[in-house]
Each structure stands twice: as C-alpha cells, then as structure tokens.
Amino acid sequence: MRMGMGLHLEQTQKLIMTPELRQAIVILQLSTLELTQFIQQQLLENPVLEIREEPYDKEAEVAEQKEETETFDVDWEEYFQDGSDLGYIRSPREEAREYSYENYVSDSITLQEHLLQQLNLALPHGQKQKIGEFLIGNIDDYGYLQVSLAETARYFQLPEDEIGEVLQLIQSFDPSGVGARDLVECLLIQLNQVNGCHPDAAEIIRHHLKDLGDGRVAKIARSLNISIQEVQEAADLIRTLDPKPGRRFGALNDIRYIVPDVVVERVGKEYVVLVNDTAAPRLGVNPLYKALMRRDTCCDTETRKFIESKLNAAAWMIKSIEQRRLTLYRVVTAIIDFQRDFLVKGVKALRPLTLRQVAETLGMHESTVSRATANKYIQTPQGVFELKFFFASGVNNSSGSTTSSECIKKMLQELVQGENTLKPYADQEIANHLKRQGIQISRRTVAKYRNEMGILSATKRRRY
Numbered sequence: 001m002r003m004g005m006g007l008h009l010e011q012t013q014k015l016i017m018t019p020e021l022r023q024a025i026v027i028l029q030l031s032t033l034e035l036t037q038f039i040q041q042q043l044l045e046n047p048v049l050e051i052r053e054e055p056y057d058k059e060a061e062v063a064e065q066k067e068e069t070e071t072f073d074v075d076w077e078e079y080f081q082d083g084s085d086l087g088y089i090r091s092p093r094e095e096a097r098e099y100s101y102e103n104y105v106s107d108s109i110t111l112q113e114h115l116l117q118q119l120n121l122a123l124p125h126g127q128k129q130k131i132g133e134f135l136i137g138n139i140d141d142y143g144y145l146q147v148s149l150a151e152t153a154r155y156f157q158l159p160e161d162e163i164g165e166v167l168q169l170i171q172s173f174d175p176s177g178v179g180a181r182d183l184v185e186c187l188l189i190q191l192n193q194v195n196g197c198h199p200d201a202a203e204i205i206r207h208h209l210k211d212l213g214d215g216r217v218a219k220i221a222r223s224l225n226i227s228i229q230e231v232q233e234a235a236d237l238i239r240t241l242d243p244k245p246g247r248r249f250g251a252l253n254d255i256r257y258i259v260p261d262v263v264v265e266r267v268g269k270e271y272v273v274l275v276n277d278t279a280a281p282r283l284g285v286n287p288l289y290k291a292l293m294r295r296d297t298c299c300d301t302e303t304r305k306f307i308e309s310k311l312n313a314a315a316w317m318i319k320s321i322e323q324r325r326l327t328l329y330r331v332v333t334a335i336i337d338f339q340r341d342f343l344v345k346g347v348k349a350l351r352p353l354t355l356r357q358v359a360e361t362l363g364m365h366e367s368t369v370s371r372a373t374a375n376k377y378i379q380t381p382q383g384v385f386e387l388k389f390f391f392a393s394g395v396n397n398s399s400g401s402t403t404s405s406e407c408i409k410k411m412l413q414e415l416v417q418g419e420n421t422l423k424p425y426a427d428q429e430i431a432n433h434l435k436r437q438g439i440q441i442s443r444r445t446v447a448k449y450r451n452e453m454g455i456l457s458a459t460k461r462r463r464y
Contacts, residue, residue: 024320028327028368031375032261035321036280042317048310049317052284111143111178111249112136118173123166131156131166135179143178143246144186177245184209190241198234200224205238212238215460228464260379262332262387264343271343273333275325283318285311324372327364331372334358335390342390346382348411350404352394396440403439409449411437416455424461 030038043049115136123129131152138147149167153160171179176193180186187205191197204212208220212235221228263274289307292299299307335358341349355373359366373387394402415433419425425433427446434441450457 020316020320023316024323025371027317027320028324029371029374030324031377032259032276032280034375035324039280039283039321046310046314046317048286048289048307048314050284050286051281109249111141111246112139114249115139115170115173115178119170122169127156127158128162128166131158131163132170135163135167135170139179139246141246141249142244143175143180145179145181148181175242175245175248177242183243186243186245187238187241190245191238194237198230198237200226200230201234201237204231204234213460215457215462217462217464232464258377258384260384261376262328262378264332264336264378264380266343266381271336271340273329273336275329275332277325280321283314283321285314327368327372328376330362331358331364331369332378332387334361335387337361339390343381348407350390350392350406352402352404353391355391395445405449408434408439408441409453411439412446412449413453413455416461419461421461421463424458426458 027035027038043051116133119129119132119136123132134152134155135145135147138145140146145167149160149163152163156163167179171177171189173179177186177190180189184205187209188202191201191205203224204220208223211220217228217231217235221231224231259276261276263276265272265274289311293304293307293311335353336343338353338357339349339351341351355366355369358364359369362369373391376387377384378387389406392404392406394404395408396402411434412430415425415430427450428443430450431441431443431446434446455461
C-alpha cells in the first residue's frame with residue numbers, strides 16, 4: 001500500500017452555534033418579565049440601542065429603514081418589520097403622569113421587626129432586653145428558635161433560668177407559637193392560649209402526633225382510653241393550630257403576581273391570540289450613530305468598527321425579539337387550535353397533547369416548541385395557566401380515544417369532594433368509579449394522580 005501526502009478540496013455542512021444564535025435561543029426561553037430585565041441590561045451594554053417612546057409612524061419607519069439599508073450591510077427592514085398581524089399594538093407613551101401615593105408600596109414587616117416592637121414595649125431597656133434581642137435574632141422565618149438556652153447562657157454568662165424567663169416572655173408574643181424549639185412546643189404554646197381547649201389535645205400532641213398524622217385514630221383512642229369521637233374532636237382542634245406561625249410575615253408572605261405572556265380573547269365566534277409585549281419596551285437604534293456612519297470621515301477605523309459591531313449586535317437582538325414574538329404567536333395559535341374545547345368547557349374538555357404534535361403541525365423542532373413554552377403563562381377565558389399545562393398525557397377510554405390526565409384529576413377531585421367522610425373512597429374504588437365512566441385507569445395511576453394533587457389517602461381522610 002502506497003502512502004503519501006496531498007491536498008484535497010471537500011465541501012461539508014456543519015451546524016455552528018454562533019453567539020447570535022445562542023442569544024436567540026436564550027431570548028426565546030425568556031418570560032415577559034425576564035425579557036424586560038434582559039432588555040434593560042442590553043441597553044446598558046450597547047450604546048446604539050434605545051427605547052422608542054415616540055408614537056409609531058409606519059411610513060416614517062419604512063423610509064428610515066430604506067435609508068439605513070443603503071448605508072449598512074444589515075437588513076434593517078427584516079428586523080424592524082411591522083408586528084400588527086401578531087397582536088402587537090403600538091401606542092404612544094404618556095408624556096406626563098401624575099404622581100400618586102398609590103404607586104408606592106411599603107415593604108411588609110418582618111417577623112423579627114414585629115417581635116422587636118413587642119419586646120420594646122415589654123422590656124424597654126436593660127440586660128433582659130439585650131437577651132430578648134439576641135433570641136429574636138435567632139428565630140427563623142417560620143418562628144422557631146435556632147439557638148439553645150445553654151448557648152445563650154454561655155454568651156451572656158448568665159444562668160439558664162434567666163434566659164428561660166426572657167424566652168417565656170417572647171413565647172407569649174404574637175403570633176402564637178413563636179419562639180418554640182420544636183413542633184410539639186409550638187403547638188402546645190398555641191393550645192394553652194385557646195379557651196376551653198379539649199382536655200386530651202395536649203396529651204395527643206406530646207405523645208401521639210405521628211399517629212395522628214398517619215390517621216391512626218383508633219390506636220390513639222385505645223392508648224388514652226377514650227372514645228374515637230373524642231380523639232376526632234381533639235384532632236379537629238389540633239388541625240386549627242399553625243405549625244409555622246412565622247410564615248405570614250416578611251418574605252414568606254410576599255405576593256407574586258403572574259404577568260401573562262400571551263392573552264387569548266374571544267371576538268365573535270373566534271379566538272384571537274395577542275402576544276403581551278406591553279411590559280417590554282420597544283427598541284430602536286440611536287439616530288446619532290446612524291448619522292455618524294453616513295460620514296466617511298466621522299471617526300477612525302477602530303471606532304468605526306466598534307460602532308458597526310454594536311449596530312450589528314443591536315440588529316440581531318431586535319431580530320431575535322421579533323422572532324420570539326412570532327414563534328410564541330405561532331405555537332400558542334397551534335395549541336389553541338388543539339384545545340379549542342377547553343376554552344369553552346374548561347379543564348374537563350382538555351385533550352392529550354404532546355410537543356411533537358405541535359412541532360409537526362408548525363414544521364418546527366420539538367426543542368423550539370419546548371423553549372417557546374418554557375416559563376410562560378397564558379390568559380384565557382378559563383383563567384391564567386402555564387403553557388406547559390396544555391401538554392397533558394392521556395389515558396385510554398372505552399370509546400377508543402384518550403382522556404387527558406388533567407381531566408381525570410378534575411374527576412378524581414369531584415369524587416373525593418362528594419364522598420362520605422365516614423367511609424372515604426380507597427384508590428381502587430376511585431378507579432372503579434372512573435372505569436364506570438369509561439376511563440380505563442389502574443389503582444396505581446389513581447394513587448399517583450392523588451399524590452400529585454396533594455389529596456390524602458383514604459385512611460387519613462376518614463373522619464369518625
């Protein structure tokens with residue numbers, strides 16, 4: 001065999017992940033709020049970008065784009081296309097806005113601040129106040145003390161009894177149960193503040209809390225030598241107590257609002273898809289840099305290259321945002337076509353749907369559909385839902401078609417809500433009920449759906 005060296009020309013196709021393509025993929029996955037934050041960051045990094053606040057003039061924009069394409073190698077017309085057909089509505093921003101105190105929201109008070117206010121009233125000054133401040137500083141967001149009396153006593157070089165007196169005072173503060181060292185103590189503190197509490201409730205909390213959680217009411221009754229009805233009454237009282245008394249304060253109680261990325265409205269007999277771009281500012285290119293680039297002697301070569309790179313980066317970003325809007329519009333339109341019955345009848349009419357079905361309908365890759373629906377919400381006549389909600393698995397029914405898992409969960413929930421609490425349905429009984437309605441489902445699948453919905457087992461749902 002002869003061996004040698006030579007030059008050969010060969011053409012091959014390779015997919016290269018360019019920075020622009022990587023940016024487009026990232027933008028596609030962003031929610032409306034995330035996109036707004038991303039745009040604000042890009043405005044800081046790219047001086048060419050600016051927010052368009054002037055009223056929209058289509059003819060002026062087209063003329064401006066035509067002038068730009070004569071100067072640069074970037075297809076501005078493609079990037080600044082009109083999006084009115086995709087539900088994007090441009091409106092002039094308000095030039096003046098009246099200030100109102102309603103526009104300002106005060107920070108919610110934290111648990112520690114709430115406790116310190118009460119401490120300052122109970123112990124205005126002195127060593128005990130310092131001990132109280134130290135203990136309150138070691139109470140977590142759920143209201144539990146995270147430092148022992150022994151550690152605190154060593155820190156202040158005082159007897160544990162004095163530390164215990166201050167802790168006992170803190171445990172009398174609002175919210176009830178705060179300052180406890182474990183769940184049992186937390187519940188007992190609250191129980192002691194209940195008027196006319198059940199005589200056996202404290203004993204159940206001390207020694208039978210796990211049995212109560214597992215629904216072993218009969219075992220507790222035998223152990224305490226009382227009736228099952230008395231255990232049930234005590235259990236009902238215990239369930240009114242808060243195991244995490246501090247969670248209604250501060251960060252744990254912050255309200256999170258969902259801004260829908262897409263809105264579906266009914267117009268006549270049809271449903272219209274509107275991409276919600278109102279939260280994200282409309283971007284444009286600063287005319288100062290366009291004017292500079294039209295002059296041959298505006299700047300040196302290095303500066304010119306810098307401006308050109310920023311112009312190209314701005315163009316790619318604007319194109320990526322427009323492409324995100326177009327892709328999101330197409331994907332949601334396809335989903336609505338599949339789930340039209342849901343818009344009228346609700347969850348029970350939800351059909352099984354996969355990413356592949358939507359991708360094949362639109363001629364896209366599954367990963368593109370997945371990215372377009374990630375972390376996004378849709379506002380429909382039936383409420384606000386995550387886009388992933390519409391991709392539901394299915395179970396075969398007697399007619400040969402499939403029923404979505406969300407529909408089955410709704411039916412399961414209705415069965416549990418209407419059951420006899422003295423004899424709740426076991427998983428197999430629920431499966432039998434669903435089979436009589438034409439749903440072919442196993443006991444194991446019922447248990448899986450029940451756990452996903454946070455519904456307790458029949459043993460724990462039973463009342464006496």
